Amino acid sequence: MMKQELIDEIMQFRKSAKDNDDKRDAGLPTEVKGVKRIDNLSYGPDPKWNLLDLYLPENVDKPIPTIINIHGGGWCYGTKETYQFYGLNWAKKGFAFVNANYRIAPDVVFPEELDDVDRYIHWVAEHAAEYGLDTQNVFLIGDSAGGQMAEQYATILTNESYRKLFNYELTDLNFRALALNSSANFVLESRGVTEAYFTPEIKKNQREKLDTEKYIQENFLPTYICTAIDDFIRNSSLKFDGFLTAKNVPHICKMYGDEKNRRGHVFLIDQKDEIAKKANDDELVFFQKYLIK
Secondary structure, three states, X not given: OOHHHHHHHHHHHHHHHHHXXXXXXXXXXXXOOOEEEEEEEEOOXXXXXXXXXXXXXXXXXXXXXXXXXXXXXXXXXXXXXXOHXXXXXXXXXXXXXXXXXXXXXXXXXXXXHHHHHHHHHHHHHHXXXXXXXXXXXXXXXEEOHHHHHHHHHHHHHXXXXXXXXXXXXOOOOOEEEEEEEOOOOOHHHOOHHHHHOOOHHHHHHOHHHHOHHHHOOOOOOOEEEEEEOEOOOHHHHHHHHHHHHHOOOOEEEEEEOOOOXXXXXXXXXXXXXXXXXXXXXXXXXXXXXXXXX
């Protein structure tokens, strides 16, 4: 595909996705009782994209267990504003929620989005004491493309050989568990608009970095895998379930919806949906299991 054709496809995808997201979230409150929000904190050099919001539950004992989110969007769409309602819901449940932007394709190519993720994870470590965050109880969530990066970052955390490929440094954050929602695993098999981020040259020249599953070991983070009956990349989650079973990694895999109540890709971001609420509650129970008291 010619570059301009790919850019046009991305622009069309962005518009369609934003229209759908705005329709889904219409009427939801941006301020929630019992939650303090701090917006547009800078975590890196890009004044537009290196910004994050922090949602903090009020009237709870500190330090506060913390979720670091990596949003989805096919590596070429998505902002923290789209994920604010999802994050506020987690803060209502007692978790601090880190909701960040990162640069997106076609302005950047692999691994620059992951570099931004690494930047804001280091920001959390550096500012945890300032905001009362519990560095011993940190959880990672990613959906769709964000799930791919969450899987990749969890592998970086747990495999020194893989970490050296990226030249990242560990923080003092103790990551307890991971949630992958409609995650785009096995990225070497991806096609379509992702070519703006994983270009043919990168797939050829940086193949080892993209072969994440090769480096997953038994010490990988305990993982909750969430998918849905009409998730268009459902098989990625089901394949990853089997993969983690073979690696003896503690995990749960659940597929939501049924013939009468069909649900699709990243359905659990929808704060108005009862099945989404059930999925989020299930992930909450999973995270609570791994909290250090």
